[in-house]
Amino acid sequence: MRKKFINKIRANINIYTNKTFIGKLRRIIKKFLGFGPSRYQEWSIEDLDDEVLDLDVTLKGELFYRKNLCKLSIQNYKNYIYKELPKTKSNHSNSTKTVSLVIGDLRSYELFSCWMSKTEKISKIFIYTNKSTFDKIPKFYRKIIEKNSIDLKFAEEDKDYINICTSKKVERGIHKFLKLNRAIHHWEREWINNNIETIFTLRSDIGFLNPFLLENAMEDGFKFYVSKGSIISRSDLIYAFNIADIDIFRNFIEKIFSFYLNEDWIRYPFKPIHPKYIIQSKGGVRIEWNQFPTKYIGINPNKYNFFERFSSNYHLALDDFKKFEEINNKMDANERKIFFGELTSTRFQSYKSFASERNFADYLLRNGLFAKNSNELFSGPILRN
Incomplete structure (x- = not known):
């Protein structure tokens, strides 16, 4: 129990200092002393699940699994592209959709x-x-x-x-x-x-x-x-x-400059979206990376409980959405903060800079576009070579 507690503390320190000056200095010293490259140089912590904390157990297994998954993807990809097209395929270039x-x-x-x-x-x-x-x-x-x-x-x-x-x-x-x-x-x-x-x-x-x-x-x-x-x-x-x-x-x-980098959005980065689109987005876009009122998703949500918590407060989110629509979206940042309360997110990123995955997800749902789960077609990891 004591070892597990110490490992968890050490893991949190390593994770949150990985990209800071202290983290970089730590890797330089290890390399200078001949301890070899750290595992973070081989694989970035950004490629891991946010909740992977135990460096001696879970993290090592997660790294092994993901590296092998990428190797499998690359090999399958190469096998595919270097083979001839199946004979059933013909040239549809003039009628392709x-x-x-x-x-x-x-x-x-x-x-x-x-x-x-x-x-x-x-x-x-x-x-x-x-x-x-x-x-x-x-x-x-x-x-x-x-x-x-x-x-x-x-x-x-x-x-x-x-x-x-x-x-x-x-x-x-x-x-x-x-x-x-x-x-x-x-x-x-x-x-x-x-x-x-x-x-x-x-x-x-x-x-x-x-x-x-x-x-x-x-x-x-x-x-x-x-x-x-x-x-x-x-x-x-x-x-x-x-x-x-x-x-x-x-x-x-245009919305990137006029909306997502606007001072009003930066001061309070939340305007309600119809909650049905939030629920439908699971697996398609990372809407959970945006900030939401704590009254919807609690104080410390993660990607595993975000949609469950949001679903539990669906009617509250729907009522707030309808009220906001009735006043024609006229609330400024201060008024929205009073109405919706404190915000939280499964992934904290500065709103003074542009985070493409987070804002892309918000924009799609704000315009009523439902994104299906990507695993139906896009099942391979991104090549990192």
Whole structure:
């Protein structure tokens, strides 16, 4: 019992000092003394469950499990992309219902170019990336990427992209949504003219444990997963949405500056959303990372009890939502604090900076978009190499 108590204290100290100056100094000293790299250098604590505290037992097992899961994902991914397409697959490029939209730097370009060679038969591929990083990719793979994409545009050649970056404070997490906004601006008309139904937005370094399931969904336009008002999402990393909802995704970049980085939201970061959308979001987007009144979810919620606690106070949340709607959302930050009370969250992050996963989840639900559980299609971990 005593050893377990000491381990728990030590674990908490290590977790909360991992990214501070003290944590960095500790790792430098260990390396200098010849103790080898710490486990945090091999795997970030951010990749672990928040409640993993016992470094000698649970954490070690969690690390082992996740590393092996990533190895399995990478191996399955490689086996998939290096094999020939099944003979039953034919070229549907002229009638495909899906656009695969890749935004941001092209990571794992060798694997990605092979993946493109397969999926270009069932999906139209568009890329909005950075020329500075694209030019560093070996010419052989650049040619494959250019050949298999319908169009490829660079942020450095987009005057509006540059103007926004120079006129506003565009933090790291904002760039991908600015690129999404610009990609929609450039290609929306083309997508509509080609009768595209679904926009599948992804990063180039995604690993899939079940790529054939995803491939079939891409071929039929995600018809069993996506419709107007309903998307499938793995947080803000990979998601598919119906083209009828494209305005919602285009306009997110404006809401980032006018709403989520506005002083009113920073002072009191809560406005009610219909509670049914909160419940439906489980597994789709990380709405629980936002702040909620303690009267809904208690003082110290975690990801395991958040939805249970919120469900227990569903009628209270619904009554507050209706009252807030009746007064036409006219409350400022101070008035909302008096009305809703103290806030808490399962994950504390500063509201003075932009946290993309948290705000993306809030924005989708605030606009009535239901995100289905990502495990139905996006079951592989993100490649970290």
